[in-house]
Amino acid sequence: MIQNLQILILGIALGGVYALMASGLTLVFGVMRIVNIAHASLMIAAAYITFWAFRLYGVDPILSIVITIPVMFLVGVGIYKLFFSRIAGTQRSGELTVLLTFALALVIEGVLGFFFSNVFRSTNPAYSTQAILFDPLYIPKGQFYATLLSLGLIGGLWTFLQFSRMGYAIRASMQNISAAQVVGVNVERISMISFGIGIALAGASGSVMSFLFSFFPGKHWEWIAILLALIVLGGMGSLIGALVGALLLAVASAFVSFHFGPTWSPITFFLALFLILLFRPQGLLGKKMEV
């Protein structure tokens, strides 16, 4: 029983982090219907920034979000302007954007690999090896801080979306983009900003990732597969869905990891993906996809 509770705690802690990672992906999909396959590779890019800031200047990984968030926001805006504003509104943009983000992921992976090689990296601030004890349970300090940070950022995102004028515009665009246009929302600008926020969230995720997991340029395929499976489960385009999906799957994979070994835990996500596609393709909280 204690053991199960322990696993549950670890799972929930991780769920918060996964939710942060998935939130950026969901935001971008919700507003622009873009499946950003490069999301995870951008997370890893941010992880590298965090790593070198830590290695060279002793910047604490959690504090480094002060760097990674704005930097990645600008990167996101740049990517949008470079690739997506020119194809916005063309007919077969769905397939095209996927291939574009796929190509982008390759480029980022290659560039990172070229500069930083394929050595497994991670940052190791003091708290990454400590734990907080609630006898007889414990939670690793690193994960604890990561979860707090993730929940804080998600909360911030939620507040922004619920109460600010731009937040309204973004939510409106997620729900009905043509209606948003009708009431005068500058859909182009909102898309660009949403994309920027999405990548900024990837940036924060990358910083957190740097001390929770080890990473190398090619790892993003595993991550993007997991995150995509997660948001399909929760319902694409739904932020609450991403949160729910993240928590459920993180807990499930924690149990799988315990009983079958950590190498098998990603399979949990994919099993869930195929199951949900069989029985409820729109996800737990999603609506039926309009074409």
Add this chain to the structure above:
Amino acid sequence: MADKTVTSELESVAAETQSLKRPSLRIKNVFLGGLLLALLLFPALQFTSGRLNYWLHMAIYTFMYIAMASSWNIIGGYAGYTSLGHNVFFAVGAYIAGVLLVYFKISPFLTAPLGGLIAMAIGLLVGLISLRTRGPAFIISTIAMILVVKISFDNWDYIGGSNGLSLPAIKLPLAYTKMPFYYAMLLVAVGAIYLAYRIRHSKFGLGLRAISQDETKAEVAGIPTNLYKILAFSISGLLVGVAGGLWGYYLTYLKPSNFLSILVAAQMVLMAVLGGKGTVAGPVVGAVIFIAINEFFVANLGFTELNIVATGLLLLVVLLFFPEGIVGTLKEKGKLPQVLDWD
């Protein structure tokens, strides 16, 4: 109503297709001529000089990718459903043939087709799950597919796990080792082109094209969209699996990270897109041109990371500036040489 418009649209395309059903005699001759050349020339040179191993290797590699890009094209180009996990079929074919060789001593030349069939079955299964909806579910499933297979293979000691499996080399005198692979891959490549050609000029292919243009209208017009999509996906896996079975034997080594490397999937996609997805000649052209460019770069730069960057960049450039690919763009501008117009 909607079906009236779509039906008349389909009818005009069908008429157009009918007139092309007889490829001009010239194309046929050129194709057969090229085939004859391939059949005789290289091997002949190999026997006489023995130093053409490099070119034989390149030829085998090219034939393989011609087959794989053409196969990918069936789901990615004709139907417009991007598969990013096609290397799963490649790996499955390779491992089936390889394992049967190691444990049961059966030659992969016999079992590669079996590998292809099993790849096809996997395509059917995954397709049944993920192609019933539209939207990104399919693409996401193909990515998930790679990971599932990779993790499974990495942890499966019987087949070598992440360290891989060594295969016994083919028993032929050194000068002749590449020969059977050469002919086998050539056969697979020709088969793939022929398959792509026949599908393109069939009702099935027409249906796929309709699906890629506007799936709702296609459905309304009575096309069994789900069935067609699932069929297209599974068929697209067949020859990729066969190619995998042969390639594994050729390399004499199976390793999950080699066969499931994203680069293989990315290159298949790139070749089809570069050449012109949705056309018959496109993937062939794309494969040949990309491999040529790649060889040039590898000879001068030679790092795998830059290889990945180059593949990605090239794909970006093609997607942004001429998404119809070489064959597609030339065709649109009316400048496509008759020889390449196989649609």
Add this chain to the structure above:
Amino acid sequence: MALLEVENVTAGYRAGPDILKGVSIKIEQGKTYCIIGPNGAGKSTLLRAICGLLHPRDGNVIYRGEMLNKLRTDQILMRGISFVPQDRSLFPDMTVRENLRMGGYIIRDRTELKERVEDAFQMFPILKERSSQRAKTLSGGEQQMLAIGRALVLRPEIIMLDEPSLGLAPMVTNFIFENIKKLKQAGMTIIIVEQNARKGLESSDWGFVLDLGTTRFEGPAGTILNDPRIQELYLGRAQVNRQEPSP
């Protein structure tokens, strides 16, 4: 000078063909106009071209002497033209109140916005009852009221309604048109696109018959309604199926 003038406008969607092929209409202040015509004639396209969702490829849209051609939708909304689209275009997961607030998106002053939203509630009391309900839970008629209310939050000079009776039962349609009459009495300039030609023309002063992207006929609404030529033309055309292209 006319309040709004559309001069020989040609327009189409994205890279597609011209839907509007040189259409001209003149709108005077305080009057109600009804645009009728078969599917594919370009009626919705015309409204969209006026409010900036679509930019004219040729010709001019002039409002109070100013050219609107290159302006963005929010700029046009600010100048006093509101649009209620055919599919109502509500935000399904937002509440009635939030939808109304979104109608006033371009209004920066929060108190002003609050006031305007209350005005909308006054006009449609049933919306006040449902103010915390999500838009997707409302009935067809209520959604239409919300859509109109949302357009009114901007206190527009001109309000344009695209097929207000679409999908609504006759009794609800009557109610909607009652409210349109109220707006007219309040001095608003109204442009209605209607498939239900009778209902639309009965509530209007002037009518335009649009077909194949140009104005075929125009005249006092009553005349158009009773003109046998137009009835025949309209009914005859309606048999041929052409789809209104979707934006």
